[in-house]
Amino acid sequence: xxxxxxxxxxxxxxxxxxxxxxxxxxxxxxxxxxxxxxxxxxxxxxxxxxxxxxxxxxxxxxxxxxxxxxxxxxxxxxxxxxxxxxxxxxxxxxxxxxxxxxxxxxxxxxxxxxxxxxxxxxxxxxxxxxxxxxxxxxxxxxxxxxxxxxxxxxxxxxxxxxxxxxxx
Numbered sequence: 001x002x003x004x005x006x007x008x009x010x011x012x013x014x015x016x017x018x019x020x021x022x023x024x025x026x027x028x029x030x031x032x033x034x035x036x037x038x039x040x041x042x043x044x045x046x047x048x049x050x051x052x053x054x055x056x057x058x059x060x061x062x063x064x065x066x067x068x069x070x071x072x073x074x075x076x077x078x079x080x081x082x083x084x085x086x087x088x089x090x091x092x093x094x095x096x097x098x099x100x101x102x103x104x105x106x107x108x109x110x111x112x113x114x115x116x117x118x119x120x121x122x123x124x125x126x127x128x129x130x131x132x133x134x135x136x137x138x139x140x141x142x143x144x145x146x147x148x149x150x151x152x153x154x155x156x157x158x159x160x161x162x163x164x165x166x167x168x
Contacts, residue, residue: 001156008157012068015145019061026054049126053135060142067098067149069159092154099150102143109140 033047066072079090116133123132 004152004155004157008068008152011148012065015061015064015068019058019065022054022058022061026051026058029054045126046128049123049128053128056135057138060138064142064145064149067146067153070153095150095154099147099154102147102150105143106140106147109136109143113137113140 029047029051033044033051036047037043063072074094079087082090113133113136116136117131121132122128123130
């Protein structure tokens with residue numbers, strides 16, 4: 001179990017680093033576009049498309065961290081009325097259902113990326129220097145990482161402290 005916890009902590013550093021790097025890239029691309037537009041009155045189509053892709057990547061990477069920290073949106077109204085052992089069972093069942101969804105989304109994401117690569121779909125309006133399937137890789141990679149996080153949680157690797165709702 002100790003090795004799984006060490007693995008989880010290392011993975012958390014990678015996830016948090018990717019989130020920070022992606023956020024920095026989004027800010028740089030947007031600041032570049034605003035500067036070029038403000039100083040020279042020109043606009044680049046690629047900055048809009050790239051910032052959109054990076055925001056989508058940031059959303060998926062953030063979802064991985066939320067799953068890791070058990071900070072995702074939950075409906076706690078009925079669970080709060082359960083006894084502790086039934087509450088644990090409900091959490092376990094919820095994790096199993098989320099795992100089934102994430103694993104299915106991973107598989108479907110892989111197929112989606114394969115089809116985009118097969119048809120050679122590109123960013124037609126912005127001329128980004130990579131095909132669409134490269135950007136779409138975040139779908140199977142993101143859901144694959146969420147699947148891994150849910151598996152770790154089902155194996156007993158949980159966050160050190162649970163994020164609680166700010167509501168009283």
